[in-house]
Amino acid sequence: MDYDKNKFDYGSWKNTFIMDLVRPCMLYNQNAKDAEGNSLCGQVMEYLDPEDYSKTIDGNSSHIADESCNANAMAQWDISRLWFKIVEYLPKKYHCYVANKKVDNNYKNFLQYDCDGNIKKYYYNAMFDACIINGVARSLSGKAPAVNATGDAQLAAAQANGKGYDASEERFIVARNILLMLMSETTDAQTAFGTGRQSGGSNQNYNQLTSGQLNDKGGFHGDSNNGCVKVFHSENPWGNVWKILQGFILVNGVVCLKFTPNTNDGSTVTAYNKTGSGYINTGITISGTSGGYISSIALAGDYAFVPTVVSGSSSTFIPDGCWFNNSIIGFARFGGASDNGLICGSFALNVNNAVSVSNWNFGLSLNY
Numbered sequence: 001m002d003y004d005k006n007k008f009d010y011g012s013w014k015n016t017f018i019m020d021l022v023r024p025c026m027l028y029n030q031n032a033k034d035a036e037g038n039s040l041c042g043q044v045m046e047y048l049d050p051e052d053y054s055k056t057i058d059g060n061s062s063h064i065a066d067e068s069c070n071a072n073a074m075a076q077w078d079i080s081r082l083w084f085k086i087v088e089y090l091p092k093k094y095h096c097y098v099a100n101k102k103v104d105n106n107y108k109n110f111l112q113y114d115c116d117g118n119i120k121k122y123y124y125n126a127m128f129d130a131c132i133i134n135g136v137a138r139s140l141s142g143k144a145p146a147v148n149a150t151g152d153a154q155l156a157a158a159q160a161n162g163k164g165y166d167a168s169e170e171r172f173i174v175a176r177n178i179l180l181m182l183m184s185e186t187t188d189a190q191t192a193f194g195t196g197r198q199s200g201g202s203n204q205n206y207n208q209l210t211s212g213q214l215n216d217k218g219g220f221h222g223d224s225n226n227g228c229v230k231v232f233h234s235e236n237p238w239g240n241v242w243k244i245l246q247g248f249i250l251v252n253g254v255v256c257l258k259f260t261p262n263t264n265d266g267s268t269v270t271a272y273n274k275t276g277s278g279y280i281n282t283g284i285t286i287s288g289t290s291g292g293y294i295s296s297i298a299l300a301g302d303y304a305f306v307p308t309v310v311s312g313s314s315s316t317f318i319p320d321g322c323w324f325n326n327s328i329i330g331f332a333r334f335g336g337a338s339d340n341g342l343i344c345g346s347f348a349l350n351v352n353n354a355v356s357v358s359n360w361n362f363g364l365s366l367n368y
Helices: 011-015 153-159 168-186 189-193
Strands: 022-028 044-050 053-055 071-078 083-090 094-097 121-127 131-133 137-139 242-251 254-257 280-285 293-301 304-310 319-325 329-334 348-350
Touching: 011 053, 044 071, 094 168, 137 153, 153 242, 168 189, 168 242, 168 304, 168 348, 189 319, 242 348, 280 293, 280 304, 304 319
Parallel strands: 319 348
Antiparallel strands: 022 044, 022 071, 044 053, 071 121, 083 094, 131 137, 242 254, 242 329, 254 280, 293 304, 293 319, 329 348
């Protein structure tokens, strides 16, 4: 982000295949029907102008803020062209490879699997923090984020959009973070892309951003003054509200992961759950000061970087925060909120609470 010019500098990344992977669109949920009454869930209603979401790519007015249209504002990822390989070549030293095809059998693409284990071309991530409309979590412009609900209720509201919809997933956050590090050559996403809404919030004054702050700013934008950040057409990737995360559970101090909503990742359970049963037991534990900065990570399952030691600072190692409680089943949330300061960030992780906990700064986001 070029903070002086208030413009994102794509540099040589502008013409790479990575920039071609993502398109903003409106995606139907299960309440949308065709003329015969069949569900249109998972079909694209319209593609949006990538520089102005109030318009479609055809120049018509979009439905980006229309809560009656039974569609969600989503970023469409062509994950058929997104493959990763991570190699630990020395202790705590990693090479990460990104390719637009499966170069060899060590390249992984967990995003391609749907909830039935089928291979899909597209993966959809919400453009906005979710609001709740008639009990359903929605991604729409001009809405305040939904907070003050238990994680159980938030997961149910995400899934109420229909089969294939869920809350944010660990498999996507891992892929996004790898791409952000590749583009910026740093683990400090807040410096490279913007700090996000990370201060001024409290249980008396939430100080949270309504959605649609950057509708006319392209795929990437941010600022360094407690404002809004957008990466890959999705606002508030960190800051604003903690977002609940499927696939990462801290079971009495041990990190347990699940990278697909089926068993294609090597787990033994066919769907996400709230206990970590059947997840991949990484054997990784987290130590240090809960609520501090991440100072050490480890590679889990040859795919995900997870924190192991929390004893850093805002200018060292991975300058994002981690909260943990090794005596409970901690259900993950990511990104940080409007009261966490610079401890927010792309790697910020909260496994300090049970899924049943609700809070003024606990929200959610959708994927399909």
